[in-house]
Amino acid sequence: MTHNHKKASSLGSFIFILLLIALGIGTYLIIKSPAFETNKPKITLPISYFWNTHHPFNVSVSDDTGLKNIIAYLSNGHEKIQIADIVFKKPIKKYTLQIKYPKIGFEENSDNLKLTVIANDISKWNFFKGNNKIKTSLLKVDSQKPDVFSLITSYGITRGGSAIAIFKASDKNLKELYVQTSFGKRFKPSPFYKKGYYAVLVAWPMKEKRFSAKVVAIDEAGNKTRSRLSFFLKARSYRTSHLQAKDSFINGKISDLADDRPELTKDLSPTGKLRFINETYRTENDGVIKEITQKVDSNRIDDFDIKPFYPLHNGKVVGSFGDHRYYWYKDKNNTISESYHLGIDLASIKRDNIYITNPGVVVFADYNGIYGNNLIVYHGFGLYTVYGHCSTLLKRRGDVVRAHEVAAKTGATGLALGDHLHFSVMVQGIFVRPAEWMDSKWIQTNIIDVIENAKKMIDK
Numbered sequence: 001m002t003h004n005h006k007k008a009s010s011l012g013s014f015i016f017i018l019l020l021i022a023l024g025i026g027t028y029l030i031i032k033s034p035a036f037e038t039n040k041p042k043i044t045l046p047i048s049y050f051w052n053t054h055h056p057f058n059v060s061v062s063d064d065t066g067l068k069n070i071i072a073y074l075s076n077g078h079e080k081i082q083i084a085d086i087v088f089k090k091p092i093k094k095y096t097l098q099i100k101y102p103k104i105g106f107e108e109n110s111d112n113l114k115l116t117v118i119a120n121d122i123s124k125w126n127f128f129k130g131n132n133k134i135k136t137s138l139l140k141v142d143s144q145k146p147d148v149f150s151l152i153t154s155y156g157i158t159r160g161g162s163a164i165a166i167f168k169a170s171d172k173n174l175k176e177l178y179v180q181t182s183f184g185k186r187f188k189p190s191p192f193y194k195k196g197y198y199a200v201l202v203a204w205p206m207k208e209k210r211f212s213a214k215v216v217a218i219d220e221a222g223n224k225t226r227s228r229l230s231f232f233l234k235a236r237s238y239r240t241s242h243l244q245a246k247d248s249f250i251n252g253k254i255s256d257l258a259d260d261r262p263e264l265t266k267d268l269s270p271t272g273k274l275r276f277i278n279e280t281y282r283t284e285n286d287g288v289i290k291e292i293t294q295k296v297d298s299n300r301i302d303d304f305d306i307k308p309f310y311p312l313h314n315g316k317v318v319g320s321f322g323d324h325r326y327y328w329y330k331d332k333n334n335t336i337s338e339s340y341h342l343g344i345d346l347a348s349i350k351r352d353n354i355y356i357t358n359p360g361v362v363v364f365a366d367y368n369g370i371y372g373n374n375l376i377v378y379h380g381f382g383l384y385t386v387y388g389h390c391s392t393l394l395k396r397r398g399d400v401v402r403a404h405e406v407a408a409k410t411g412a413t414g415l416a417l418g419d420h421l422h423f424s425v426m427v428q429g430i431f432v433r434p435a436e437w438m439d440s441k442w443i444q445t446n447i448i449d450v451i452e453n454a455k456k457m458i459d460k
């Protein structure tokens with residue numbers, strides 16, 4: 001009897017344990033089943049966002065098993081406006097919610113709005129309510145465009161030349177400010193004199209037939225203002241030269257320079273070598289100069305007391321800026337290469353002193369292909385001077401140059417036939433006419449007077 005009872009009781013506990021296991025497995029299967037997944041939906045929303053309210057913006061909502069519904073509302077602390085209440089008839093994994101400013105709007109003007117987005121998925125978890133995700137973002141409402149007001153510019157700009165523009169730009173959330181030109185180049189303005197004012201040197205590249213420029217100001221919310229800068233445009237044509245490429249030139253200087261790039265030039269014909277040096281290599285060397293000289297520091301400009309550059313005392317101009325040079329070989333009609341001369345050539349005696357008229361910082365002092373030993377000095381406000389074909393460089397990169405200091409000696413390194421100085425002036429990476437920056441009257445009228453007049457207008 002006792003034995004039998006014992007048998008029945010152990011059978012009962014066996015069944016009980018079996019049930020427990022079954023329940024455990026069942027629960028495990030339910031938890032592990034996709035229908036009961038516990039992953040919350042994802043809402044991609046920045047913590048804060050500048051919003052101009054003119055353009056809707058997108059919030060991405062997603063869930064691995066499927067979204068059931070999305071709710072969104074905007075609140076200014078007192079009023080709450082629902083802007084979305086979406087129920088998906090068929091669950092979807094990804095939805096782009098477009099946030100639009102409510103048509104009815106808020107009764108009081110609200111600079112800050114709180115956006116709340118709530119998403120539920122189709123999971124049966126959480127007593128069949130699904131997984132719930134709530135995300136909020138602070139929307140900084142700014143629908144005001146930046147204010148841009150052109151104060152004064154140089155009266156004119158010459159093709160190949162430089163000019164200054166001074167303007168006011170203000171916005172409570174200003175993000176980007178630049179001068180956009182018709183040929184793609186963007187010039188970076190410097191802060192000028194007093195808060196909210198800016199000055200910029202601009203340049204009209206000699207190869208461009210047209211020139212126009214406008215100030216572009218963009219704020220954090222994407223509000224954009226464009227304001228045209230008006231200059232009297234002065235056309236200017238540049239000379240064209242036809243030069244004979246003699247064998248002595250090709251076998252001498254050109255071959256020597258071609259040896260800088262043996263892997264690219266060893267199989268070229270003599271005229272092929274000339275074309276490589278005069279075009280491909282020149283573009284590469286010009287690129288080095290443009291890259292270094294496009295930078296502008298962010299120092300405030302109060303004055304730009306620049307003196308006319310006078311790099312060689314008693315130097316004679318032997319090559320002009322903008323000269324379009326064609327090279328012919330054996331026959332005058334057999335043009336084999338062309339290039340533009342983007343500086344002036346000055347010659348006096350051999351190994352003459354090269355003076356840096358205005359103070360600055362050496363930003364490059366190295367060999368640079370056709371420019372030979374090449375010195376580049378930064379004078380602030382995006383203005384640089386370039387000295388090529390030097391025999392000796394007396395300064396190193398990073399050195400400070402005092403006004404009228406001798407920083408190099410003339411020579412014939414690079415693509416130069418005789419001892420001379422190649423002198424270029426750069427404005428934010430653009431080769432400009434050195435003649436302007438060597439002319440005290442031009443500097444006075446076009447730069448210094450404009451700055452002084454701008455300051456008077458601001459102080460008034």
Ligand SMILES: [Zn+2]
Binds near residue numbers: 341343345423
């Ligand atoms: Zn030159």
